[in-house]
Amino acid sequence: MNRAVVDRQVALDAQGLPDQAELGTWVEAVLARHPDEPRCELTVRFVDSAESQALNRDYRDRDKPTNVLSFPFECPPGVPLPLLGDLVICHSVVIAEARAQHKTVGDHYAHMVVHGTLHLLGHDHIEDDEAEAMEAMERDILADLGIADPYLTPSPPHRDSDTEDERADA
16 A cells, blocks of 8 residues: 555634644545555645535535535546545634534544545445445444544533523623
8 A cells, every 4th residue: 555645735724733644644544445545645625615615505505514525536547647636625614513423623624534435435424335335444444543423423421500601691
């Protein structure tokens, strides 16, 4: 297996974005499941909601920001390049989803990179059987990384009424 080469692009001013090492680890975890795949280079671009919405509108006819967009590289015939393609990840959507799903931002970012990289490798979830296979692969890859099943939404944290004042006038 070739070692992942990730071009990390940051197109917004934000804290808490995954670093180069994390991206490499997550992409390599996906590539480990595809040992015969010669392509190992991709770009991960972190964007704001306006850029995500514009790309989602222009390429998917959905006029709203989304968590991750995958743009597979279409290599010309006979030109062997190791490029997989591009992932575009919307920071504000990832943050909002992580909070809503009671997940850490880091775990949710890992899921988005794994999910998007699988798309670059040709996996999809349009049909039910494809979705089941892709989700099973995501679960296995994330479990290898020590990350819980992303499709199980944990309950919200328990509020201890002895330590939190729930009075309306507090």
